[in-house]
Amino acid sequence: MSSSPLLSELIEALRCLPGVGAKTAQRMAFHMLERDRNGARRLAERLAVAVERIGNCARCRTFSEEAVCALCASQTRDRSLLCVVETPIDQLAIEQATGYRGQYFVLLGRLSPLDGMGPRELGLDLLAQRLAEGEVHELIVATNPTVEGEATAHMLAQLAHAAGVRASRLAHGVPLGGELEFIDRGTLAHAFGGRQAL
Amino acid sequence: MSSSPLLSELIEALRCLPGVGAKTAQRMAFHMLERDRNGARRLAERLAVAVERIGNCARCRTFSEEAVCALCASQTRDRSLLCVVETPIDQLAIEQATGYRGQYFVLLGRLSPLDGMGPRELGLDLLAQRLAEGEVHELIVATNPTVEGEATAHMLAQLAHAAGVRASRLAHGVPLGGELEFIDRGTLAHAFGGRQAL
Numbered sequence: 579m580s581s582s583p584l585l586s587e588l589i590e591a592l593r594c595l596p597g598v599g600a601k602t603a604q605r606m607a608f609h610m611l612e613r614d615r616n617g618a619r620r621l622a623e624r625l626a627v628a629v630e631r632i633g634n635c636a637r638c639r640t641f642s643e644e645a646v647c648a649l650c651a652s653q654t655r656d657r658s659l660l661c662v663v664e665t666p667i668d669q670l671a672i673e674q675a676t677g678y679r680g681q682y683f684v685l686l687g688r689l690s691p692l693d694g695m696g697p698r699e700l701g702l703d704l705l706a707q708r709l710a711e712g713e714v715h716e717l718i719v720a721t722n723p724t725v726e727g728e729a730t731a732h733m734l735a736q737l738a739h740a741a742g743v744r745a746s747r748l749a750h751g752v753p754l755g756g757e758l759e760f761i762d763r764g765t766l767a768h769a770f771g772g773r774q775a776l
Numbered sequence: 777m778s779s780s781p782l783l784s785e786l787i788e789a790l791r792c793l794p795g796v797g798a799k800t801a802q803r804m805a806f807h808m809l810e811r812d813r814n815g816a817r818r819l820a821e822r823l824a825v826a827v828e829r830i831g832n833c834a835r836c837r838t839f840s841e842e843a844v845c846a847l848c849a850s851q852t853r854d855r856s857l858l859c860v861v862e863t864p865i866d867q868l869a870i871e872q873a874t875g876y877r878g879q880y881f882v883l884l885g886r887l888s889p890l891d892g893m894g895p896r897e898l899g900l901d902l903l904a905q906r907l908a909e910g911e912v913h914e915l916i917v918a919t920n921p922t923v924e925g926e927a928t929a930h931m932l933a934q935l936a937h938a939a940g941v942r943a944s945r946l947a948h949g950v951p952l953g954g955e956l957e958f959i960d961r962g963t964l965a966h967a968f969g970g971r972q973a974l
Contacts, residue, residue, distance in 0.1 A: 588826040594815030617792030625820035
């Protein structure tokens, strides 16, 4: 295909990135070789190090190169609040957007028996153990508002109730800046049903 | 930002890829760590090898890990035809789309004095030398139909004429599957002026 076998191999390897097809991979490879070899060298190094050293936190399961992540080890975070998210990306989104100062638990997925994601895969035994410790007073369920996310939320609520811990769920409704006209029916019905006093 | 410094560094490094912003870089990093560590490992290796070993062909300037690329070294390509393109991507596009069996010369840019791209940067001395060898009978100019590409084409034509070599240019006109209604005026005027006998 190309006049350089190494280049063809690089283009093929770039396709492991999500959303990158043949054309984009070509463009990326040529761009790096022509204009940004230092960036490419740095990317290669950091990728190798990240894959080698990043594992999961033993306490909250998020990505971490330490046995227990900095956030779990922190003495300044409120240990009575535990927010459950599906992925480390969701955790990052909450950290960046809100002033939440509690701790997290990352499911690394959502309940989906067909994909082999059950309570064990989501680390719910670890979560039950954490709740049994007695430090947590509120479990904030921040799974996505999808069918699987809702099923997961339901199971998490049961888990919390069994441990005598209060469970809460992120509010659903009209997003800021959204226009009623363009919002899907489910969201609108939810927002209407959950209307609050002015 | 994230609970893992190595992860933050990886996300930052991914932004050297063209068209990849902060959100996409996050998504790529999480995807690789969560679902495709083997792919990430392979990408890191191939990237490192490519940056280290891929240079430019001494004859046509395309990317190659050999001193002279396979295409230039090939005995089965017609040495009387030389196609000049701006980038290795353009070369690949012509290889994939056409049945062209001649050789190439890659400018690695286009004439653009403001960006410091002059005749020297485009390797025109190397091209003049190649034409002077006497093997080439036709110089096929396949620069892009932009202002800079046209200026480059003009200069290439002068170079060819000076060496007594015939120069030709890719045909401009209505693209296949295009509708006249939606084609820009310049292209339409070109296609009209260059109409051919039926």
